[in-house]
Protein backbone atom coordinates (compact mmCIF):
# COMPACT_ATOMS: atom_id res chain seq x y z
CA UNK A 570 0.00 0.00 0.00
CA UNK A 571 1.58 3.33 -1.01
CA UNK A 572 2.18 5.90 1.70
CA UNK A 573 1.20 8.77 -0.53
CA UNK A 574 -2.13 10.51 -0.16
CA UNK A 575 -3.84 10.83 -3.55
CA UNK A 576 -6.51 13.48 -4.02
CA UNK A 577 -9.01 13.85 -6.84
CA UNK A 578 -8.55 10.32 -8.17
CA UNK A 579 -11.46 7.97 -8.81
CA UNK A 580 -11.33 4.58 -7.08
CA UNK A 581 -11.24 2.68 -10.37
CA UNK A 582 -8.39 4.87 -11.68
CA UNK A 583 -6.50 4.29 -8.47
CA UNK A 584 -6.82 0.53 -8.87
CA UNK A 585 -5.72 0.69 -12.50
CA UNK A 586 -3.08 3.43 -12.51
CA UNK A 587 -1.86 3.70 -8.90
CA UNK A 588 0.19 6.91 -8.61
CA UNK A 589 0.80 7.23 -12.38
CA UNK A 590 -0.01 10.66 -13.87
CA UNK A 591 -0.25 12.53 -10.60
CA UNK A 592 1.10 15.90 -9.51
CA UNK A 593 3.29 16.07 -6.41
CA UNK A 594 1.73 19.05 -4.62
CA UNK A 595 3.29 18.92 -1.21
CA UNK A 596 3.36 17.05 2.08
CA UNK A 597 0.84 16.31 4.78
CA UNK A 598 1.33 18.47 7.88
CA UNK A 599 0.90 16.38 11.01
CA UNK A 600 0.71 17.79 14.54
CA UNK A 601 0.01 21.34 15.66
CA UNK A 602 2.01 24.51 16.27
CA UNK A 603 5.64 23.94 17.25
CA UNK A 604 5.13 20.20 17.09
CA UNK A 605 4.02 20.21 13.44
CA UNK A 606 6.08 18.16 11.00
CA UNK A 607 5.84 17.06 7.38
CA UNK A 608 4.76 13.51 6.68
CA UNK A 609 3.39 11.76 3.56
CA UNK A 610 3.48 13.17 0.07
CA UNK A 611 0.19 14.54 -1.30
CA UNK A 612 -0.39 13.75 -4.97
CA UNK A 613 -3.20 15.01 -7.21
CA UNK A 614 -4.85 13.21 -10.09
CA UNK A 615 -3.96 14.48 -13.57
CA UNK A 616 -5.79 11.83 -15.56
CA UNK A 617 -9.18 13.53 -15.43
CA UNK A 618 -10.37 17.13 -15.59
CA UNK A 619 -10.79 18.96 -12.29
CA UNK A 620 -11.90 22.28 -10.93
CA UNK A 621 -9.46 23.24 -8.21
CA UNK A 622 -10.14 26.48 -6.37
CA UNK A 623 -7.18 28.09 -4.64
CA UNK A 624 -7.71 30.81 -2.08
CA UNK A 625 -5.96 32.50 0.79
CA UNK A 626 -5.00 35.96 1.91
CA UNK A 627 -2.15 38.03 0.49
CA UNK A 628 1.25 36.47 0.28
CA UNK A 629 0.19 33.02 1.50
CA UNK A 630 1.43 31.12 -1.57
CA UNK A 631 -1.40 30.99 -4.14
CA UNK A 632 0.53 32.11 -7.21
CA UNK A 633 3.50 30.03 -6.13
CA UNK A 634 1.23 26.99 -5.95
CA UNK A 635 -0.17 27.69 -9.44
CA UNK A 636 3.40 27.33 -10.68
CA UNK A 637 3.80 23.99 -8.90
CA UNK A 638 0.86 22.52 -10.84
CA UNK A 639 2.26 23.84 -14.14
CA UNK A 640 5.69 22.33 -13.37
CA UNK A 641 4.18 18.97 -12.53
CA UNK A 642 2.32 18.82 -15.85
CA UNK A 643 5.32 19.95 -17.91
CA UNK A 644 7.50 17.35 -16.20
CA UNK A 645 5.18 14.35 -16.58
CA UNK A 646 6.50 11.37 -18.52
CA UNK A 647 6.01 11.93 -22.25
CA UNK A 648 3.11 9.49 -22.49
CA UNK A 649 0.95 11.71 -20.26
CA UNK A 650 2.53 15.06 -21.04
CA UNK A 651 1.60 14.59 -24.68
CA UNK A 652 -2.09 14.77 -23.80
CA UNK A 653 -1.97 17.93 -21.72
CA UNK A 654 -1.13 21.60 -22.04
CA UNK A 655 -1.10 24.36 -19.44
CA UNK A 656 -2.57 27.81 -20.07
CA UNK A 657 -1.80 30.41 -17.43
CA UNK A 658 -3.52 33.77 -17.23
CA UNK A 659 -0.78 35.78 -15.62
CA UNK A 660 -2.14 39.02 -14.18
CA UNK A 661 1.03 39.89 -12.26
CA UNK A 662 3.64 39.19 -14.95
CA UNK A 663 5.39 36.61 -12.77
CA UNK A 664 5.32 33.33 -14.65
CA UNK A 665 7.87 34.04 -17.40
CA UNK A 666 10.46 33.26 -14.71
CA UNK A 667 9.52 29.58 -14.89
CA UNK A 668 12.00 29.48 -17.74
CA UNK A 669 14.72 29.81 -15.07
CA UNK A 670 15.77 27.46 -12.23
CA UNK A 671 14.90 28.32 -8.62
CA UNK A 672 18.42 29.05 -7.43
CA UNK A 673 17.00 31.27 -4.68
CA UNK A 674 15.59 28.36 -2.68
CA UNK A 675 18.28 25.73 -3.26
CA UNK A 676 18.62 25.03 0.47
CA UNK A 677 14.89 24.48 0.85
CA UNK A 678 14.78 22.35 -2.29
CA UNK A 679 17.62 20.28 -0.92
CA UNK A 680 15.69 19.62 2.30
CA UNK A 681 12.94 18.18 0.12
CA UNK A 682 15.41 16.15 -1.92
CA UNK A 683 14.74 18.31 -4.99
CA UNK A 684 16.90 20.31 -7.39
CA UNK A 685 16.26 23.57 -9.26
CA UNK A 686 15.17 23.13 -12.89
CA UNK A 687 14.64 25.80 -15.55
CA UNK A 688 11.95 25.10 -18.14
CA UNK A 689 13.28 27.37 -20.86
CA UNK A 690 11.94 25.34 -23.76
CA UNK A 691 8.67 24.31 -22.14
CA UNK A 692 7.50 27.76 -21.03
CA UNK A 693 6.10 29.95 -23.79
CA UNK A 694 5.34 33.56 -22.97
CA UNK A 695 2.61 35.43 -24.89
CA UNK A 696 2.07 39.19 -24.63
CA UNK A 697 -0.09 41.65 -26.60
CA UNK A 698 1.68 41.94 -29.95
CA UNK A 699 2.29 45.68 -29.80
CA UNK A 700 3.77 45.40 -26.29
CA UNK A 701 6.31 42.76 -27.31
CA UNK A 702 9.10 45.28 -27.87
CA UNK A 703 8.62 46.87 -24.42
CA UNK A 704 8.89 43.48 -22.75
CA UNK A 705 12.01 42.63 -24.67
CA UNK A 706 13.54 46.00 -23.77
CA UNK A 707 12.85 45.19 -20.10
CA UNK A 708 14.77 41.92 -20.51
CA UNK A 709 11.72 39.68 -20.25
CA UNK A 710 11.84 36.78 -22.69
CA UNK A 711 8.75 36.72 -24.90
CA UNK A 712 7.88 34.00 -27.39
CA UNK A 713 4.76 35.26 -29.12
CA UNK A 714 2.71 38.39 -29.69
CA UNK A 715 -1.04 37.83 -29.50
CA UNK A 716 -3.93 39.91 -30.74
CA UNK A 717 -7.69 40.09 -30.55
CA UNK A 718 -9.43 40.51 -33.93
CA UNK A 719 -12.34 42.86 -33.13
CA UNK A 720 -14.75 40.95 -35.40
CA UNK A 721 -14.76 37.81 -33.23
CA UNK A 722 -17.00 39.51 -30.68
CA UNK A 723 -20.69 40.26 -31.05
CA UNK A 724 -22.11 43.75 -30.56
CA UNK A 725 -23.53 42.54 -27.24
CA UNK A 726 -20.15 41.35 -26.04
CA UNK A 727 -18.60 44.71 -26.87
CA UNK A 728 -21.20 46.43 -24.72
CA UNK A 729 -20.54 44.04 -21.84
CA UNK A 730 -16.80 44.55 -22.26
CA UNK A 731 -17.23 48.28 -21.72
CA UNK A 732 -19.63 47.64 -18.86
CA UNK A 733 -22.48 49.48 -20.61
CA UNK A 734 -26.02 48.59 -19.53
CA UNK A 735 -28.13 47.55 -22.59
CA UNK A 736 -30.41 50.62 -22.42
CA UNK A 737 -27.56 53.12 -22.09
CA UNK A 738 -27.39 55.43 -25.19
CA UNK A 739 -23.68 54.63 -25.52
CA UNK A 740 -24.47 50.93 -25.66
CA UNK A 741 -27.18 51.46 -28.26
CA UNK A 742 -24.88 53.63 -30.42
CA UNK A 743 -22.00 51.17 -30.14
CA UNK A 744 -24.11 48.14 -30.99
CA UNK A 745 -25.63 49.89 -34.01
CA UNK A 746 -22.18 50.81 -35.32
CA UNK A 747 -20.76 47.32 -34.79
CA UNK A 748 -23.72 45.61 -36.43
CA UNK A 749 -23.39 47.94 -39.43
CA UNK A 750 -19.66 47.28 -39.81
CA UNK A 751 -20.25 43.54 -39.41
CA UNK A 752 -22.70 43.58 -42.33
CA UNK A 753 -20.20 45.32 -44.61
CA UNK A 754 -16.85 43.86 -43.69
CA UNK A 755 -15.70 40.48 -42.48
CA UNK A 756 -12.44 41.43 -40.76
CA UNK A 757 -12.97 44.91 -39.43
CA UNK A 758 -10.82 47.01 -37.15
CA UNK A 759 -11.53 49.42 -34.32
CA UNK A 760 -11.14 52.31 -36.76
CA UNK A 761 -14.01 50.93 -38.83
CA UNK A 762 -16.26 51.05 -35.76
CA UNK A 763 -15.17 54.62 -35.04
CA UNK A 764 -15.96 55.66 -38.64
CA UNK A 765 -19.41 54.09 -38.44
CA UNK A 766 -20.08 56.02 -35.23
CA UNK A 767 -18.98 59.29 -36.82
CA UNK A 768 -21.24 58.65 -39.82
CA UNK A 769 -24.32 57.91 -37.73
CA UNK A 770 -26.49 61.03 -37.96
CA UNK A 771 -28.86 59.79 -35.25
CA UNK A 772 -26.18 60.08 -32.53
CA UNK A 773 -25.58 63.33 -30.66
CA UNK A 774 -22.05 64.78 -30.46
CA UNK A 775 -21.60 63.84 -26.81
CA UNK A 776 -22.39 60.15 -27.48
CA UNK A 777 -20.12 60.20 -30.52
CA UNK A 778 -17.15 61.69 -28.72
CA UNK A 779 -17.58 59.43 -25.65
CA UNK A 780 -17.65 56.31 -27.82
CA UNK A 781 -14.76 57.50 -29.93
CA UNK A 782 -12.55 58.15 -26.92
CA UNK A 783 -13.52 54.81 -25.32
CA UNK A 784 -12.56 52.91 -28.47
CA UNK A 785 -9.39 54.92 -29.08
CA UNK A 786 -8.17 54.19 -25.56
CA UNK A 787 -8.99 50.49 -25.97
CA UNK A 788 -7.09 50.42 -29.25
CA UNK A 789 -4.05 52.08 -27.69
CA UNK A 790 -3.21 49.01 -25.59
CA UNK A 791 -1.84 47.21 -28.63
CA UNK A 792 -4.11 44.21 -28.42
CA UNK A 793 -6.54 44.59 -31.33
CA UNK A 794 -5.64 43.47 -34.82
CA UNK A 795 -5.05 40.43 -37.00
CA UNK A 796 -1.25 40.45 -36.67
CA UNK A 797 -0.78 38.23 -33.62
CA UNK A 798 -0.20 34.47 -33.68
CA UNK A 799 -3.15 32.10 -33.73
CA UNK A 800 -2.90 30.76 -30.20
CA UNK A 801 -4.45 27.39 -31.00
CA UNK A 802 -1.83 26.81 -33.69
CA UNK A 803 1.13 27.44 -31.41
CA UNK A 804 -0.18 25.91 -28.18
CA UNK A 805 1.44 22.51 -27.99
CA UNK A 806 1.15 19.55 -25.64
CA UNK A 807 3.50 19.43 -22.67
CA UNK A 808 3.98 23.22 -22.71
CA UNK A 809 3.24 25.93 -20.20
CA UNK A 810 1.60 28.75 -22.14
CA UNK A 811 1.87 31.93 -20.11
CA UNK A 812 -0.44 34.76 -21.20
CA UNK A 813 1.03 37.81 -19.56
CA UNK A 814 -1.77 40.37 -19.23
CA UNK A 815 -0.07 42.28 -16.43
CA UNK A 816 0.30 45.47 -18.45
CA UNK A 817 -3.46 45.61 -18.84
CA UNK A 818 -4.14 46.15 -15.15
CA UNK A 819 -5.26 49.78 -15.13
CA UNK A 820 -8.92 50.79 -15.03
CA UNK A 821 -8.80 51.84 -18.69
CA UNK A 822 -7.17 48.62 -19.86
CA UNK A 823 -9.42 46.36 -17.85
CA UNK A 824 -12.04 45.77 -20.56
CA UNK A 825 -9.31 44.94 -23.10
CA UNK A 826 -7.74 42.41 -20.74
CA UNK A 827 -11.06 40.65 -20.21
CA UNK A 828 -11.71 40.54 -23.98
CA UNK A 829 -8.38 38.80 -24.36
CA UNK A 830 -9.21 36.25 -21.66
CA UNK A 831 -12.66 35.74 -23.19
CA UNK A 832 -11.06 34.99 -26.54
CA UNK A 833 -8.54 32.53 -25.09
CA UNK A 834 -11.25 30.73 -23.08
CA UNK A 835 -13.55 30.46 -26.11
CA UNK A 836 -10.70 29.20 -28.27
CA UNK A 837 -9.74 26.51 -25.80
CA UNK A 838 -13.31 25.37 -25.37
CA UNK A 839 -14.13 25.05 -29.07
CA UNK A 840 -10.79 23.42 -29.91
CA UNK A 841 -11.30 20.85 -27.19
CA UNK A 842 -14.92 20.12 -28.16
CA UNK A 843 -13.61 19.37 -31.65
CA UNK A 844 -10.68 17.32 -30.39
CA UNK A 845 -13.02 15.31 -28.16
CA UNK A 846 -15.10 14.36 -31.23
CA UNK A 847 -11.93 13.19 -32.99
CA UNK A 848 -10.94 11.17 -29.92
CA UNK A 849 -14.34 9.46 -29.81
CA UNK A 850 -14.28 8.66 -33.54
CA UNK A 851 -10.79 7.22 -33.12
CA UNK A 852 -11.96 5.13 -30.19
CA UNK A 853 -14.63 3.43 -32.29
CA UNK A 854 -12.14 2.98 -35.13
CA UNK A 855 -13.69 5.52 -37.52
CA UNK A 856 -10.53 7.62 -37.86
CA UNK A 857 -6.86 7.36 -36.98
CA UNK A 858 -6.02 9.86 -34.28
CA UNK A 859 -3.50 12.46 -35.44
CA UNK A 860 -2.03 15.31 -33.47
CA UNK A 861 -4.90 17.13 -31.85
CA UNK A 862 -5.49 19.98 -29.46
CA UNK A 863 -4.43 18.62 -26.03
CA UNK A 864 -6.49 18.60 -22.85
CA UNK A 865 -6.02 21.86 -21.00
CA UNK A 866 -5.25 22.99 -17.47
CA UNK A 867 -6.37 26.61 -17.37
CA UNK A 868 -4.75 28.35 -14.40
CA UNK A 869 -6.06 31.85 -13.68
CA UNK A 870 -4.45 34.18 -11.17
CA UNK A 871 -6.74 36.73 -9.51
CA UNK A 872 -9.69 34.96 -11.09
CA UNK A 873 -12.32 37.15 -9.37
CA UNK A 874 -11.48 39.76 -12.03
CA UNK A 875 -12.63 37.50 -14.83
CA UNK A 876 -15.70 35.85 -13.25
CA UNK A 877 -16.73 38.24 -10.49
CA UNK A 878 -19.66 37.51 -8.19
CA UNK A 879 -21.44 40.85 -8.44
CA UNK A 880 -21.45 41.80 -12.14
CA UNK A 881 -20.96 40.39 -15.60
CA UNK A 882 -17.75 40.92 -17.56
CA UNK A 883 -17.11 39.80 -21.13
CA UNK A 884 -15.09 36.82 -19.86
CA UNK A 885 -17.85 35.68 -17.50
CA UNK A 886 -19.87 33.64 -20.02
CA UNK A 887 -16.90 31.84 -21.68
CA UNK A 888 -15.45 30.96 -18.28
CA UNK A 889 -18.77 29.79 -16.87
CA UNK A 890 -19.12 27.53 -19.92
CA UNK A 891 -15.83 25.93 -18.92
CA UNK A 892 -16.94 25.73 -15.29
CA UNK A 893 -20.21 23.99 -16.20
CA UNK A 894 -19.25 22.02 -19.29
CA UNK A 895 -15.48 21.80 -19.23
CA UNK A 896 -15.19 18.27 -17.91
CA UNK A 897 -16.57 16.57 -20.99
CA UNK A 898 -14.07 18.15 -23.44
CA UNK A 899 -11.30 17.77 -20.86
CA UNK A 900 -10.64 21.27 -19.54
CA UNK A 901 -9.45 21.67 -15.97
CA UNK A 902 -9.73 25.00 -14.26
CA UNK A 903 -7.60 26.38 -11.43
CA UNK A 904 -8.94 29.76 -10.32
CA UNK A 905 -6.90 31.56 -7.66
CA UNK A 906 -8.27 34.33 -5.49
CA UNK A 907 -7.70 36.24 -2.27
CA UNK A 908 -11.42 36.57 -1.79
CA UNK A 909 -13.64 33.57 -2.50
CA UNK A 910 -16.70 35.74 -1.87
CA UNK A 911 -15.74 37.97 -4.84
CA UNK A 912 -15.68 35.10 -7.32
CA UNK A 913 -18.84 33.87 -9.07
CA UNK A 914 -20.66 31.37 -6.77
CA UNK A 915 -20.95 28.86 -9.64
CA UNK A 916 -17.15 28.56 -9.73
CA UNK A 917 -17.08 27.83 -6.01
CA UNK A 918 -19.94 25.35 -6.06
CA UNK A 919 -18.52 23.35 -8.99
CA UNK A 920 -15.06 22.95 -7.47
CA UNK A 921 -14.19 19.33 -6.73
CA UNK A 922 -11.09 20.32 -4.77
CA UNK A 923 -10.30 23.41 -2.74
CA UNK A 924 -6.95 24.53 -1.47
CA UNK A 925 -7.26 27.22 1.13
CA UNK A 926 -4.33 29.00 2.67
CA UNK A 927 -4.99 31.27 5.63
CA UNK A 928 -8.04 33.48 5.09
CA UNK A 929 -8.70 36.98 6.32
CA UNK A 930 -12.12 36.39 7.80
CA UNK A 931 -14.74 33.85 8.53
CA UNK A 932 -16.95 35.44 5.85
CA UNK A 933 -14.45 34.28 3.21
CA UNK A 934 -14.85 30.81 4.56
CA UNK A 935 -18.63 31.09 4.44
CA UNK A 936 -18.34 31.80 0.70
CA UNK A 937 -16.67 28.43 0.36
CA UNK A 938 -19.54 26.68 2.05
CA UNK A 939 -21.31 25.98 -1.25
CA UNK A 940 -18.61 23.55 -2.23
CA UNK A 941 -18.00 22.19 1.20
CA UNK A 942 -21.43 21.13 2.27
CA UNK A 943 -20.25 17.68 3.21
CA UNK A 944 -17.81 19.18 5.69
CA UNK A 945 -18.62 20.73 9.02
CA UNK A 946 -17.82 24.44 8.78
CA UNK A 947 -16.45 24.49 12.29
CA UNK A 948 -14.06 21.67 11.43
CA UNK A 949 -12.80 23.47 8.33
CA UNK A 950 -12.31 26.71 10.26
CA UNK A 951 -10.39 24.82 12.95
CA UNK A 952 -8.12 23.26 10.29
CA UNK A 953 -7.42 26.68 8.78
CA UNK A 954 -6.84 28.40 12.10
CA UNK A 955 -4.41 25.77 13.31
CA UNK A 956 -2.26 25.97 10.17
CA UNK A 957 1.39 26.62 10.95
CA UNK A 958 2.46 30.17 10.03
CA UNK A 959 4.73 28.89 7.24
CA UNK A 960 4.37 30.26 3.74
CA UNK A 961 2.73 27.65 1.55
CA UNK A 962 0.72 26.00 4.34
CA UNK A 963 -2.87 25.25 3.31
CA UNK A 964 -5.76 22.92 3.81
CA UNK A 965 -6.87 20.75 0.94
CA UNK A 966 -10.45 19.55 0.65
CA UNK A 967 -11.07 16.65 -1.65
CA UNK A 968 -14.67 16.13 -2.64
CA UNK A 969 -13.80 12.77 -4.08
CA UNK A 970 -12.65 11.20 -0.84
CA UNK A 971 -14.46 13.77 1.36
CA UNK A 972 -11.29 14.27 3.33
CA UNK A 973 -9.42 17.31 4.62
CA UNK A 974 -5.66 17.54 5.05
CA UNK A 975 -3.26 20.23 6.13
CA UNK A 976 -0.59 20.51 3.48
CA UNK A 977 2.72 22.24 2.92
CA UNK A 978 3.25 23.05 -0.76
CA UNK A 979 6.50 21.67 -2.11
CA UNK A 980 9.16 24.20 -3.09
CA UNK A 981 9.20 25.32 -6.71
CA UNK A 982 11.80 23.89 -9.06
CA UNK A 983 11.56 26.93 -11.31
CA UNK A 984 12.08 30.47 -10.15
CA UNK A 985 9.04 32.33 -8.75
CA UNK A 986 9.32 36.00 -9.59
CA UNK A 987 6.41 36.95 -7.33
CA UNK A 988 8.39 37.96 -4.23
CA UNK A 989 6.97 41.19 -2.78
CA UNK A 990 9.10 44.31 -2.95
CA UNK A 991 11.14 45.33 0.07
CA UNK A 992 12.40 48.83 0.77
CA UNK A 993 16.07 47.93 1.09
CA UNK A 994 18.63 47.03 -1.52
Ligand SMILES: Nc1ncnc2c1ncn2[C@@H]1O[C@H](COP(=O)(O)OP(=O)(O)OP(=O)(O)O)[C@@H](O)[C@H]1O
Nearest residue numbers: 627628629630631632633960961978979980987988
Ligand atom coordinates in the same frame (compact mmCIF):
# COMPACT_ATOMS: atom_id res chain seq x y z
N1 LIG B 1 5.41 26.53 -0.67
C1 LIG B 1 6.28 27.53 -0.51
N2 LIG B 1 7.54 27.28 -0.18
C2 LIG B 1 8.42 28.29 -0.03
N3 LIG B 1 8.13 29.58 -0.22
C3 LIG B 1 6.88 29.90 -0.55
C4 LIG B 1 5.88 28.89 -0.72
N4 LIG B 1 4.74 29.49 -1.07
C5 LIG B 1 4.99 30.80 -1.12
N5 LIG B 1 6.28 31.05 -0.81
C6 LIG B 1 6.92 32.39 -0.73
O1 LIG B 1 5.92 33.34 -0.44
C7 LIG B 1 5.92 34.40 -1.40
C8 LIG B 1 4.49 34.83 -1.68
O2 LIG B 1 3.80 33.79 -2.34
P1 LIG B 1 2.77 34.08 -3.53
O3 LIG B 1 3.35 35.04 -4.49
O4 LIG B 1 2.36 32.78 -4.06
O5 LIG B 1 1.58 34.76 -2.71
P2 LIG B 1 0.05 34.96 -3.13
O6 LIG B 1 -0.79 34.15 -2.20
O7 LIG B 1 -0.12 34.73 -4.56
O8 LIG B 1 -0.13 36.49 -2.75
P3 LIG B 1 -1.02 37.65 -3.49
O9 LIG B 1 -2.43 37.43 -3.06
O10 LIG B 1 -0.46 38.92 -2.92
O11 LIG B 1 -0.82 37.49 -4.96
C9 LIG B 1 6.63 33.81 -2.61
O12 LIG B 1 7.35 34.78 -3.33
C10 LIG B 1 7.58 32.78 -2.04
O13 LIG B 1 8.80 33.38 -1.75
Ligand SMILES: [Mg+2]
Nearest residue numbers: 631632633870
Ligand atom coordinates in the same frame (compact mmCIF):
# COMPACT_ATOMS: atom_id res chain seq x y z
MG1 LIG C 1 -0.48 35.99 -6.17
